[in-house]
Amino acid sequence: AAPQARTATGADTGADPHVRTQQGAHLTTATGVKLRDTDHSLKAGSRGPTLLQDHHLREKITHFDHERIPERVVHARGSGAHGYFEAYGTAESICHAAVFEKGETTPVFVRFSTVLGNRGSMDTARDTRGFATKFYTREGNWDLVANNIPVFFIQDGIKFPDIIHAGKPHPDREIPQAQSAHDTFWDFVSLHTEAQHHTIWNMSDRGIPRSYRMMEGFGVHTFRLVNAEGVTSLVKFHWKPKLGVHSLTWEEAQMLGGVDPDFHRRDLADAIESGAFPEWELGVQVFEDNPEQVFEGIDLLDPTKIVPEELAPVQPIGRLVLNKNTTNFFAETEQIAFHAGHLVPGIDVTDDPLLQTRLFSYVDTQLSRLGGPNYNQLPINRPHTEVNDMFRDGFHQHAVHSGVAPYKPNTLDGGCPFAAGADLSEEQTKAFTDAAVRVAESTKVRENPVSYDDHYSQTRQFWLSMSPVEKEHIIRAYTFELGKCYEQAIKERQLQALANIDPVLCAEVATGLGLPAPEPTVPLTDLAPSPALSQLTGGPWPG
Ligand code: HEM
Numbered sequence: 001a002a003p004q005a006r007t008a009t010g011a012d013t014g015a016d017p018h019v020r021t022q023q024g025a026h027l028t029t030a031t032g033v034k035l036r037d038t039d040h041s042l043k044a045g046s047r048g049p050t051l052l053q054d055h056h057l058r059e060k061i062t063h064f065d066h067e068r069i070p071e072r073v074v075h076a077r078g079s080g081a082h083g084y085f086e087a088y089g090t091a092e093s094i095c096h097a098a099v100f101e102k103g104e105t106t107p108v109f110v111r112f113s114t115v116l117g118n119r120g121s122m123d124t125a126r127d128t129r130g131f132a133t134k135f136y137t138r139e140g141n142w143d144l145v146a147n148n149i150p151v152f153f154i155q156d157g158i159k160f161p162d163i164i165h166a167g168k169p170h171p172d173r174e175i176p177q178a179q180s181a182h183d184t185f186w187d188f189v190s191l192h193t194e195a196q197h198h199t200i201w202n203m204s205d206r207g208i209p210r211s212y213r214m215m216e217g218f219g220v221h222t223f224r225l226v227n228a229e230g231v232t233s234l235v236k237f238h239w240k241p242k243l244g245v246h247s248l249t250w251e252e253a254q255m256l257g258g259v260d261p262d263f264h265r266r267d268l269a270d271a272i273e274s275g276a277f278p279e280w281e282l283g284v285q286v287f288e289d290n291p292e293q294v295f296e297g298i299d300l301l302d303p304t305k306i307v308p309e310e311l312a313p314v315q316p317i318g319r320l321v322l323n324k325n326t327t328n329f330f331a332e333t334e335q336i337a338f339h340a341g342h343l344v345p346g347i348d349v350t351d352d353p354l355l356q357t358r359l360f361s362y363v364d365t366q367l368s369r370l371g372g373p374n375y376n377q378l379p380i381n382r383p384h385t386e387v388n389d390m391f392r393d394g395f396h397q398h399a400v401h402s403g404v405a406p407y408k409p410n411t412l413d414g415g416c417p418f419a420a421g422a423d424l425s426e427e428q429t430k431a432f433t434d435a436a437v438r439v440a441e442s443t444k445v446r447e448n449p450v451s452y453d454d455h456y457s458q459t460r461q462f463w464l465s466m467s468p469v470e471k472e473h474i475i476r477a478y479t480f481e482l483g484k485c486y487e488q489a490i491k492e493r494q495l496q497a498l499a500n501i502d503p504v505l506c507a508e509v510a511t512g513l514g515l516p517a518p519e520p521t522v523p524l525t526d527l528a529p530s531p532a533l534s535q536l537t538g539g540p541w542p543g
Pocket residue numbers: 071072073074075078111112113129130131132145146147152156157158160218219220221336337338354355357358361362365366369
């Protein structure tokens with residue numbers, strides 16, 4: 001649809017009790033007093049000065065002065081939509097979560113984003129894309145906070161501030177705003193070579209998607225599912241777009257960044273507005289929950305590794321449809337608070353050290369971004385189920401809590417399910433239970449397992465899986481981005497990493513940069529190419 005086809009207000013006149021149309025017959029103050037005039041301040045005579053006693057003037061200006069909240073520290077630039085998830089029932093044997101019961105339809109909100117640019121940055125920058133889904137399940141909210149790249153830059157969350165500081169604009173001049181083309185980024189990834197796998201995905205066409213509607217999504221970490229018998233499985237989540245995976249060319253991305261910085265935002269909203277509802281299938285790769293948490297030699301707790309789909313096929317478990325645009329960007333897209341730790345009974349985490357850090361980080365950042373501990377009361381964050389927590393008070397508290405005993409068990413406020421010997425109803429037995437996973441006897445250390453040491457085999461496998469045109473794009477992307485570095489030593493160190501990935505890739509980029517190509521310093525491992533990694537030879541679903 002043409003952008004002009006968009007309705008004037010986008011207003012939702014439906015039954016949502018949270019929507020305030022602000023179109024009543026009378027304008028009022030925030031405290032409900034009818035106003036006569038909102039265009040003239042109260043002055044001593046028509047030529048002033050303006051009087052401090054003008055409450056409406058002060059209230060109007062003060063509220064405006066406080067309209068902005070901090071943008072997200074990462075993923076600041078985003079765009080969202082409402083929809084639903086419909087389960088096929090195929091996951092019932094491995095997970096007892098209601099969201100996966102056959103035919104269960106769960107409302108969702110999805111927010112897509114870039115990672116590094118600020119709120120006003122262009123949509124088509126070369127970057128990773130966020131793909132975060134909040135499922136308002138009947139057992140509470142589950143957030144699948146995913147990216148469009150299946151691996152991450154780092155293996156341990158303690159380095160997250162470092163990679164983000166390296167990727168954000170230089171602190172002296174705040175340049176560049178939304179690209180990986182600079183010294184600190186390449187300095188980091190050439191020193192912390194675990195980042196090479198994620199980086200080659202960024203340099204491939206996956207770094208410049210054609211549309212949010214045409215992106216895969218990946219949970220990255222391995223998660224643990226629990227079935228009705230209490231048996232656990234390890235899984236990796238995949239979103240597969242019905243429209244297939246498509247990218248822009250670099251030239252298109254650059255031009256669109258200037259001509260229409262809102263390209264992806266507009267594309268998503270226009271598609272939904274015109275009834276071409278974007279759709280994905282959710283699938284899982286399933287692994288036995290063995291004590292090693294290793295599959296075919298691949299450490300499932302290392303977030304810089306994939307499991308090729310040829311080794312573990314992605315099995316479809318449901319579909320996602322986005323069918324409603326936001327009514328108000330701030331209330332919904334900006335105020336939504338995703339958290340990798342928002343889990344529901346049947347879905348649990350693993351010990352992946354990146355995931356473990358995320359479990360702390362999201363709530364912490366939202367405390368300052370959303371102004372205190374009560375942001376789950378915001379309409380977009382409220383679960384579509386009963387909330388009966390023990391929380392009290394705090395900034396922006398909207399509930400009027402009754403009762404005199406804000407602790408449990410107690411003998412003052414009536415029955416309490418937590419009292420010793422209390423009868424647990426059927427509903428309560430379905431409550432969240434942490435999977436009873438054995439923690440190996442161990443010593444406190446600050447080190448990675450040796451399985452985390454191989455930074456190049458899968459990076460090379462990705463390269464070897466590409467079609468000739470995709471390889472050509474990757475060479476050009478490295479050459480352009482590295483060409484923007486001022487420091488020659490950084491270019492040389494990154495060329496060394498490229499030599500360890502593939503000598504041809506290294507030689508081509510070195511020629512482009514006018515530098516000599518170094519020899520590999522590690523043995524090159526030839527893992528079998530994985531056709532599913534290629535946008536041209538893979539497909540939304542194998543076959
Ligand atoms: C957003 C931290 C790794 C996906 C965020 C935010 C923080 C954060 C602080 C901003 C949240 C907000 O303001 O509401 C971290 C840390 C990580 C990490 C500390 C590693 C230790 C990852 C990984 C993924 C991911 C591995 C993908 C699997 C996202 C997405 C968003 C986000 C999609 C945007 C959510 C939204 O649209 O509101 N992350 N992150 N992050 N993160 Fe992470």
